[in-house]
Amino acid sequence: MATHLITGAGSGIGAAVARRLHGRGDDLILFARDAGRAKDLARAFPGARTLVGDLANPERLSWALGQQELPDRLDSLLHVAGVVELGEVGELTPKAWHGQLTVNLISPAELTRLLLPQLRVSRGQIVFVNSGAGLTAHAQWSAYAASKHGLKALADAVRAEERPHGVRVTSVYPGRTASPMQAKVHQQEGKEYDASRWIDPESVATTIVAALDLPRDAQIDDVTVRPGR
Incomplete structure (x- = not known):
């Protein structure tokens, strides 16, 4: 039975992947930003374990994980969580830059290291x-x-570095996917949100699970998923 650690399992693509893996009996460790969220995830996925850590504060992740029981082995680490804030370069503040770079890039790098x-x-x-x-x-x-773009560079570097250890690294590039994040994007763009126009999170989950299940004689480095309508 495989063990997977997933960030962003509360909604969208992360939740779809968690449902797929949970449904087939794999062991899940779901990463939550606080204890309340961890309880919600544990209720949604009976039998799953949780880890608590704030991706907005990567400097504290090592300490946070050090206070909790970690598995002896992991079959996969799935970085799904992310944040988005749109704006023109002439308007975006350092806070907006730091927030997105921290959650979307620095914390995945730190979790990977740990x-x-x-x-x-x-x-x-x-x-x-x-x-x-x-x-x-x-x-x-x-x-x-x-x-x-930085996350792609991180994945490419880790892939090269970890090849001698037999660790596979896959980057998945979804187009617009029906999710709470996409609803927020439409709100920021001032557009009406119609979930039926975009990729179902289950379709992206299918892609991710296929990459996980690929026999060991091959690996998927990069895969792009685009809306079919």
Whole structure:
């Protein structure tokens, strides 16, 4: 039975992946920003374990994990959590830049660092859920896209570094996906949100699970998922 640690399991793509893995009997460790959120996740996924840590404060993640029981091995680490705040470069404040770079890039790097020993034991896999913005930046998306371009660089570097340890690294680049984050994006853009126009989170979950289940003679480095309508 495989053990997976997932950030962002409370909604959207993260929740879809958690449901898929939970439904087939895999062990889940769900990362939550506080104890209240951890209780919500534990109720939603009976039998799953939780870890509490604030991705907005990566300097404290090592201490937070040190106060909790970690698994001896991990088959996968799934970085799904993220934040977005749109705005033109002429308007975005340092706080907006720091917030997105911290949650979307620095914390995934720190969690990866802290959990590499467990991933090496199992010759496991790291999945970075990136974004189409990690490949192309558009107007008003500068800070978010910068964080996701950085996430691609992080994944590429970790892939090269961990190849001798047998750890696989996959980057997934979804297009616009129906989720609370997408609803927030539409609100920031001043557009009406119609979930039916965008990718179902279950479709992205299918892609992620396929990458996890790929036989060990191959790996998926990068995969792009786009709306089909």
